Amino acid sequence: MKGFLKIFAIMVFAAAALFSCKNGNDDQIDDLLFQIQGRGKPDEKTLATLDSISRLKLNDEQLAHCSFLKIHAYLMMDKYDEPDSDTLIQIALDYYENSRDHYMKAKAYYEVFRLDYDKDNDIDPTHTDLLLKALKAINKAKKVDSRIVRYSKIPNADDEVVIGYLKQWILLGLANSYRSIGRYDDVLSLTTEAVDFFEKHDIAVPANCYNQIG
Numbered sequence: 001m002k003g004f005l006k007i008f009a010i011m012v013f014a015a016a017a018l019f020s021c022k023n024g025n026d027d028q029i030d031d032l033l034f035q036i037q038g039r040g041k042p043d044e045k046t047l048a049t050l051d052s053i054s055r056l057k058l059n060d061e062q063l064a065h066c067s068f069l070k071i072h073a074y075l076m077m078d079k080y081d082e083p084d085s086d087t088l089i090q091i092a093l094d095y096y097e098n099s100r101d102h103y104m105k106a107k108a109y110y111e112v113f114r115l116d117y118d119k120d121n122d123i124d125p126t127h128t129d130l131l132l133k134a135l136k137a138i139n140k141a142k143k144v145d146s147r148i149v150r151y152s153k154i155p156n157a158d159d160e161v162v163i164g165y166l167k168q169w170i171l172l173g174l175a176n177s178y179r180s181i182g183r184y185d186d187v188l189s190l191t192t193e194a195v196d197f198f199e200k201h202d203i204a205v206p207a208n209c210y211n212q213i214g
């Protein structure tokens with residue numbers, strides 16, 4: 001009996017140690033993904049890091065996060081025709097469709113919209129629908145992962161400002177969509193709302209915004 005208890009105790013401690021290591025590794029991976037998310041324009045080094053991470057044994061959330069970060073990297077580096085981009089899009093959309101992390105869901109929809117739009121250089125109902133889903137998600141967001149705030153380049157960032165910042169870019173995307181179908185009143189109201197937010201929080205306003213509001 002004592003031998004059995006000793007073996008059982010060793011197994012419990014071994015499992016606890018493995019679980020602890022796994023959690024630590026997960027935290028390191030998550031932290032690195034959020035660091036990449038908070039950086040400026042991605043480069044080849046960023047993409048190589050994401051490629052390395054994607055080869056690790058990731059959980060579903062990490063895989064989805066890594067996927068939309070690669071989508072963002074492709075977009076910012078003008079790599080619209082990467083052979084794995086459709087797979088990455090599907091991974092991101094499949095995971096975030098049912099996610100309760102409303103900020104990350106909105107971010108994923110927004111990045112997929114931008115890659116799809118820049119790849120086809122056209123706005124269709126499917127693309128606009130992604131933005132409407134992103135807007136619905138961001139309107140439900142109340143808090144974000146603390147690492148999003150920590151690594152953000154936004155001045156005086158906090159949960160509210162980070163959420164609001166993403167919302168304005170979604171609104172500008174919708175304004176672009178509505179312009180293509182002649183909904184100019186909506187273009188004006190959405191762009192004005194975005195500009196007001198940027199100015200209020202001392203964030204540089206995209207140059208073309210002022211052109212849209214006259």
